[in-house]
Amino acid sequence: MRAMAITYVIPVGVAILVYVSLHLLLLYTHNKREPPLLETSIPFVSPIIGLNRKKTNYYVMLRDKYNLPIYTLRIPGSKLYVVNSPALISAIQRQYRTLAFMPIVAKASINVSRFSKTASEIIILNSNGDDGYWGYIMTFHDAVAPSLVPGADLDGMNRAMLKLVAVSLNRLREQAATNVKLFGWVRHQMTLATTSAAYGPSNPYKDPTVEAAFWTFKAGMSQLILDFLPTWTASEAVTALDFSASAFENYFRDDDHAKGSALVQARYKHSIDHHMPLNDIARSEFANGVALLGNTVPNTFWMLYHVYSDPSVLEDCRKELSDMVAHSDNAEGTRLRTIDMSKVKTSCPIFLSTFKEVLRLYSTSVSARLVMEDHMLDNQYLLKKGSTVLMPSPVQHHNATVWGENHNIFNHRRFIASATGKRPSPAGFRAFGGGTTLCPGRHFASTEILAFTAVMLLQFDIKPKTGHWPKSPKTKAEFWEATSSPKDDFEVEIRPIESEVMDRDWAFTLSDLDQPIELSAEDLPLTEM
Ligand code: HEM
Ligand SMILES: *[C@@H]1O[C@H](CO)[C@@H](O)[C@H](O)[C@H]1NC(C)=O
Ligand SMILES: *[C@@H]1O[C@H](CO)[C@@H](O)[C@H](O)[C@H]1NC(C)=O
Numbered sequence: 001m002r003a004m005a006i007t008y009v010i011p012v013g014v015a016i017l018v019y020v021s022l023h024l025l026l027l028y029t030h031n032k033r034e035p036p037l038l039e040t041s042i043p044f045v046s047p048i049i050g051l052n053r054k055k056t057n058y059y060v061m062l063r064d065k066y067n068l069p070i071y072t073l074r075i076p077g078s079k080l081y082v083v084n085s086p087a088l089i090s091a092i093q094r095q096y097r098t099l100a101f102m103p104i105v106a107k108a109s110i111n112v113s114r115f116s117k118t119a120s121e122i123i124i125l126n127s128n129g130d131d132g133y134w135g136y137i138m139t140f141h142d143a144v145a146p147s148l149v150p151g152a153d154l155d156g157m158n159r160a161m162l163k164l165v166a167v168s169l170n171r172l173r174e175q176a177a178t179n180v181k182l183f184g185w186v187r188h189q190m191t192l193a194t195t196s197a198a199y200g201p202s203n204p205y206k207d208p209t210v211e212a213a214f215w216t217f218k219a220g221m222s223q224l225i226l227d228f229l230p231t232w233t234a235s236e237a238v239t240a241l242d243f244s245a246s247a248f249e250n251y252f253r254d255d256d257h258a259k260g261s262a263l264v265q266a267r268y269k270h271s272i273d274h275h276m277p278l279n280d281i282a283r284s285e286f287a288n289g290v291a292l293l294g295n296t297v298p299n300t301f302w303m304l305y306h307v308y309s310d311p312s313v314l315e316d317c318r319k320e321l322s323d324m325v326a327h328s329d330n331a332e333g334t335r336l337r338t339i340d341m342s343k344v345k346t347s348c349p350i351f352l353s354t355f356k357e358v359l360r361l362y363s364t365s366v367s368a369r370l371v372m373e374d375h376m377l378d379n380q381y382l383l384k385k386g387s388t389v390l391m392p393s394p395v396q397h398h399n400a401t402v403w404g405e406n407h408n409i410f411n412h413r414r415f416i417a418s419a420t421g422k423r424p425s426p427a428g429f430r431a432f433g434g435g436t437t438l439c440p441g442r443h444f445a446s447t448e449i450l451a452f453t454a455v456m457l458l459q460f461d462i463k464p465k466t467g468h469w470p471k472s473p474k475t476k477a478e479f480w481e482a483t484s485s486p487k488d489d490f491e492v493e494i495r496p497i498e499s500e501v502m503d504r505d506w507a508f509t510l511s512d513l514d515q516p517i518e519l520s521a522e523d524l525p526l527t528e529m
Contacts, residue, residue, distance in 0.1 A: 026074055033382035035070040035081050047073045056364045059392040070381055079387040086428055089391050091378045093435025099369040099389055100128050101437045106137050111227040113287045119280035136274045143270040148440045153262035155510055158447050161197035162508035165452055170505050173459055173496045183489040186301045194292055198264050202256035204247040213240035214289050222478045248282035296445050298485040302358045303453040308462045309469035313412045320348040321454050340509045341451050353415035359431035360397045361410055365482035367391040367433050393430035402428050451508055465491035
């Protein structure tokens with residue numbers, strides 16, 4: 001009896017001692033001027049469990065529970081300042097040197113691409129611009145962004161992408177019905193169209209082994225980013241990267257990028273200008289597929305899911321888009337239908353609203369900034385050097401004051417100005433991030449997602465194999481991902497619409513001066529966001 005009591009008492013005693021000392025450690029290492037520390041039940045451990053279980057919803061839960069503009073979370077080895085207030089987000093984005101993104105990008109890309117020592121040194125050198133405006137990372141954005149802003153280069157890549165989508169869907173229409181798993185099918189379609197537009201006729205992704213390798217690589221990204229013994233914990237991803245790097249090395253060595261997009265050429269030139277070894281250029285290019293494809297694929301899936309699973313959404317969008325279609329005959333006598341994507345972007349408010357609502361609901365992005373030196377944020381909060389600032393988009397996208405009590409519900413008309421009369425503050429819509437790190441690929445991605453969805457829904461019906469669409473499918477997202485994917489794929493039948501007779505082909509055009517649509521507060525005019 002006594003022995004038993006002791007065997008209980010000792011561990012319990014030790015547990016209490018550990019618990020108390022962890023609490024003291026928390027308090028002792030927390031300055032009163034720092035953002036308030038949340039009293040989580042088990043110091044250092046509760047946030048890890050919470051984030052693992054609830055993912056980004058954990059931040060929404062903590063916001064709803066404590067209602068603080070900014071707070072401190074402690075996990076082993078890190079101090080996190082999590083930001084809820086839109087005003088503080090704007091203040092943080094203005095301090096882009098002190099609250100920096102680039103050092104995080106530099107370290108993450110070295111871990112992910114598994115660069116050589118030479119390349120890693122090139123990447124790290126002056127990565128936050130402390131010694132002036134030079135260096136690989138510092139000048140990367142300005143070297144590459146021009147190829148992605150609305151203009152001739154972007155139009156060129158968009159036109160190539162639209163042509164590939166048209167060819168692929170024209171082919172699909174020749175079959176009576178196609179049975180596929182929806183997510184897997186979208187992934188394949190978007191991968192080929194996007195990468196062929198980016199890389200040109202010698203696109204390495206045309207090799208199915210490279211395509212498969214990319215998704216294997218992406219599946220191991222978390223372990224690669226954290227550099228948590230990846231050759232052991234993500235060995236397949238490491239093999240996929242090494243294999244594809246040699247395919248991309250051949251691509252560049254043969255000068256195939258000369259026939260590719262301005263984007264790929266700009267990236268290659270930037271690396272060569274900084275004396276990056278060819279194998280590292282190849283690694284970096286392959287890893288960049290995560291930016292090119294990682295969000296486009298799931299957002300296209302969610303567009304199709306929401307349009308087809310709700311007859312009223314389908315009807316609204318079809319009606320708007322039908323008015324955009326022009327009919328003509330081409331030289332061979334084939335009846336041609338043409339849809340001008342530039343017009344779609346200016347004249348289909350419900351369709352655009354559906355897209356923005358998808359972006360709002362499935363965004364899981366958490367913008368991170370590294371605190372480079374002690375900083376008083378907004379003259380109110382002390383941010384300590386070495387800590388990380390986090391700005392989770394779901395917190396903004398689920399703010400009841402901005403979006404109403406129905407913020408958890410998909411409302412395809414939500415972004416039509418007249419329907420709500422209200423619009424969120426500039427920091428309130430963050431699917432593409434914001435400030436100096438606002439996603440440069442947002443215009444390319446949007447044109448692609450809208451075009452693919454538009455032509456799908458004008459030509460095809462999609463029905464789930466089981467007869468009914470899954471209601472609010474379960475989602476999944478790794479900590480670094482900006483868009484969630486469906487947890488389970490499901491089978492659908494894709495069938496051409498009866499009235500779509502066979503002797504018609506589809507084409508897309510872009511008017512000569514393609515205009516951007518507003519996708520963030522930074523995209524003027526701000527009238528409808
Ligand atoms: C729907 C599709 C997309 C979504 C939702 C998306 C979202 C994002 C987000 C949330 C960020 C981080 C911003 C921050 O932390 O403040 C970002 C950054 C970035 N995105 Fe995208 N993205 C998409 C498509 C693309 C595409 C197609 C490309 C390339 C062509 C691209 C290239 C980039 C790059 C290079 C950055 C880093 C920005 C920098 O270093 O300044 N994205 N994106
Ligand atoms: C990269 O890996 C190192 C360990 O090798 C780790 O300390 C660091 O946090 C990782 N970088 C990022 C951005 O996660
Ligand atoms: C929601 O957004 C409004 C307007 O930007 C802001 O004033 C408010 O603090 C936010 N609410 C929460 C709970 O974060």
